[in-house]
Structures are given as C-alpha cells and as structure tokens.
Amino acid sequence: xxxxxxxxxxxxxxxxxxxxxxxxxxxxxxxxxxxxxxxxxxxxxxxxxxxxxxxxxxxxxxxxxxxxxxxxxxxxxxxxxxxxxxxxxxxxxxxxxxxxxxxxxx
Amino acid sequence: xxxxxxxxxxxxxxxxxxxxxxxxxxxxxxxxxxxxxxxxxxxxxxxxxxxxxxxxxxxxxxxxxxxxxxxxxxxxxxxxxxxxxxxxxxxxxxxxxxxxxxxxxxxxxxxxxxxxxxxxxxxxxxxx
Numbered sequence: 001x002x003x004x005x006x007x008x009x010x011x012x013x014x015x016x017x018x019x020x021x022x023x024x025x026x027x028x029x030x031x032x033x034x035x036x037x038x039x040x041x042x043x044x045x046x047x048x049x050x051x052x053x054x055x056x057x058x059x060x061x062x063x064x065x066x067x068x069x070x071x072x073x074x075x076x077x078x079x080x081x082x083x084x085x086x087x088x089x090x091x092x093x094x095x096x097x098x099x100x101x102x103x104x105x106x
Numbered sequence: 107x108x109x110x111x112x113x114x115x116x117x118x119x120x121x122x123x124x125x126x127x128x129x130x131x132x133x134x135x136x137x138x139x140x141x142x143x144x145x146x147x148x149x150x151x152x153x154x155x156x157x158x159x160x161x162x163x164x165x166x167x168x169x170x171x172x173x174x175x176x177x178x179x180x181x182x183x184x185x186x187x188x189x190x191x192x193x194x195x196x197x198x199x200x201x202x203x204x205x206x207x208x209x210x211x212x213x214x215x216x217x218x219x220x221x222x223x224x225x226x227x228x229x230x231x232x233x234x
Contacts, residue, residue: 001168034220036151043201043227044143044151049220087151091205091217094165096141096153 002026002090006099013104017078021102023071023088032092035064035073038101039084047086048073078104108132108223110202115228122192122232128185128202128225136160136180139208141221142187144198144230154200155187156208156215163210170196192232199227 003026013019023033031051036044046055048064051071061076075082083106088099114126128140142154155166155176164176175188185202203221 043224046220046222094215098151101150
C-alpha cells in the first residue's frame with residue numbers, strides 16, 4: 001500500500017500569512033494527488049485534484065504543486081475561513097490512502 | 107443541487123451487522139464511481155471502498171475486506187455498504203463520496219480526479 005506522510009501535523013498561523021503544507025508518498029504516484037479541507041463536524045471538501053488543478057469554486061489563493069513523491073499545498077494569504085484541517089490523498093492505486101492531516105489554527 | 111445523503115448508522119454490538127445507504131440526487135448517478143470513507147472519532151480520514159459506475163469493479167481497504175460489501179442500485183440512485191462482523195475499531199462517521207472518473211484494470215483502480223462531492227456522514231458506533 002502507498003503511505004502518505006503530511007507535515008506539519010499542526011501549525012499556527014495568522015490571517016494574511018502564506019502557508020505551505022507538504023505531502024510525501026512512499027512511492028511515485030505521478031500527479032495522482034488530491035487535497036481536501038475539513039472543518040470540525042463537516043464533511044471534507046475537495047480543493048485540488050491531479051496535484052495542481054483547482055476544483056471549481058475554490059478560491060485562487062489555494063494552489064498545489066508537485067509530482068512523483070513530493071507535493072505541496074500553498075495558501076497565499078490566509079483568510080479566517082481557512083482555519084481547518086487539510087488532507088492529501090493519493091488516487092494512483094487502490095487501496096486509496098490519505099495523509100494523516102495537517103491542522104491549522106490561529 | 108448535487109446531494110448525497112447517508113443513512114443507516116446506529117449503535118451495534120461487536121460481531122453485529124449494519125447496512126448503510128447513500129441517496130444521490132442532482133446528478134447522473136449511474137455515470138459516477140462512488141466511495142465510502144470513514145473517520146474514527148478524533149482521527150483522520152480512512153478510505154473504505156470504491157465501486158465503479160456500473161457496479162462491476164469493487165475494491166476495499168484491507169481493514170474491511172471480507173467483512174464489508176459495497177453495492178449500488180443505479181435504478182434507485184443509491185449506494186450501499188453492508189457491514190458484518192463489526193468491531194470496535196469500525197466506530198466512525200461514514201461518508202459517501204463521488205468521483206467523476208475511475209479507471210480499473212490489472213487488479214487495481216485509479217483516478218485523476220478527487221472525490222468532488224461528499225455526504226454529511228452517518229455515525230456507526232460498535233459497542234457492547
């Protein structure tokens with residue numbers, strides 16, 4: 001199975017900050033990497049798929065990059081509504097796997 | 107609007123069974139692959155199973171293989187998860203989610219899309 005490792009596990013940031021979350025796969029997954037945002041008590045929301053394609057309706061301050069084993073999610077200027085937990089997920093091969101999550105708070 | 111609504115969660119004793127349902131609306135259900143994903147209390151997301159749009163291909167996480175069965179009824183726009191031999195570690199919120207494209211072959215499935223719509227989840231508690 002492909003293991004997905006996210007860092008940091010948690011981070012504190014402020015409104016307006018530029019933030020980067022990283023995700024590493026245990027083997028090459030090309031660009032089959034997706035990012036999700038989850039707020040407490042809510043279902044996850046797809047932000048980015050295929051490593052860098054912004055899902056419809058997602059603000060342009062979110063961006064993704066990477067290929068192979070190393071990927072990043074960047075939020076260019078944090079907004080109050082961005083404080084949440086972020087997950088990466090590989091869709092290269094079943095069993096599909098998620099990273100452990102990166103919790104962002106103030 | 108596009109919507110997924112899960113139901114069927116509840117409290118069940120270890121070793122028991124439960125059937126979850128996911129009702130889809132607002133999109134052409136029969137053309138989408140569907141997933142079940144779960145989240146144990148205070149923990150991260152865990153993929154459980156996927157089924158292709160025609161129901162032919164099904165894949166499972168190792169943790170549920172042989173105990174859970176994913177199925178769908180395209181005539182009813184519904185997805186199901188039959189869970190048997192339940193364990194305490196199956197306690198979680200269970201979400202259904204859709205994927206626009208799923209390619210299956212060679213003993214695996216993959217997709218260059220994410221899970222773009224999720225339900226609100228249904229809670230399963232396995233406890234004596």
